[in-house]
Amino acid sequence: MSRPALLHNMSTPPSTVIKHQTVAPPGCTLLFQLPPGFRWAGPGPLLTRLTGRQWRRATQAEAELRRLLNEQAAQLPLPPAALVAGSAEGAKAVEDLLAICTVLAKSSDRVYLRDKEPNLRRIASERRVVFRLPPPEEAES
Numbered sequence: 001m002s003r004p005a006l007l008h009n010m011s012t013p014p015s016t017v018i019k020h021q022t023v024a025p026p027g028c029t030l031l032f033q034l035p036p037g038f039r040w041a042g043p044g045p046l047l048t049r050l051t052g053r054q055w056r057r058a059t060q061a062e063a064e065l066r067r068l069l070n071e072q073a074a075q076l077p078l079p080p081a082a083l084v085a086g087s088a089e090g091a092k093a094v095e096d097l098l099a100i101c102t103v104l105a106k107s108s109d110r111v112y113l114r115d116k117e118p119n120l121r122r123i124a125s126e127r128r129v130v131f132r133l134p135p136p137e138e139a140e141s
Contacts, residue, residue: 027135031091032103033128040123050098062120069118072102080114082131091130103129 040046043065044055050068055061076099084107094100105118107129 027133029085029088029091029130029132031088031093031128031130032100032107033093034100034104034123034125035095035097038097038125040125043120046101046123065120066118068098069102069105072098073106073114073118076102076114078103078112078114079133082112082133084108084110084112085130085132088128088130 034040042058042061044058044061047053047055047061047065047068055064094103101123102118103112104123104127105120106112106114106116107122112129112131
């Protein structure tokens with residue numbers, strides 16, 4: 001008969017420190033926008049550009065792109081939710097195509113949500129998403 005493991009067997013409560021690594025310094029403004037001349041032609045062509053693999057069936061390509069975007073969102077060093085800013089003045093342009101597509105697909109006009117299902121129609125050449133990472137004093141609270 002096995003005994004349940006104790007999660008905590010100390011006289012003081014454990015302390016947890018959660019650190020968040022960002023793609024830019026705190027207080028920085030980031031711009032996510034498709035590169036000039038990039039034309040959205042659907043999941044298949046985008047996947048071909050990202051992976052080099054050809055996709056024959058549109059449904060398989062869409063499912064694979066959604067999987068890839070969700071995987072990338074989990075790995076991006078961004079907060080799980082961020083307000084979308086209006087002005088891109090002084091913003092640092094992100095150049096990673098997969099990161100750009102991920103943020104575009106998981107953002108509304110007002111908020112980015114890492115855990116939301118990607119909306120592939122939001123990946124459009126005329127669209128951009130800008131967010132401002134919180135300054136250090138806001139990031140630690």
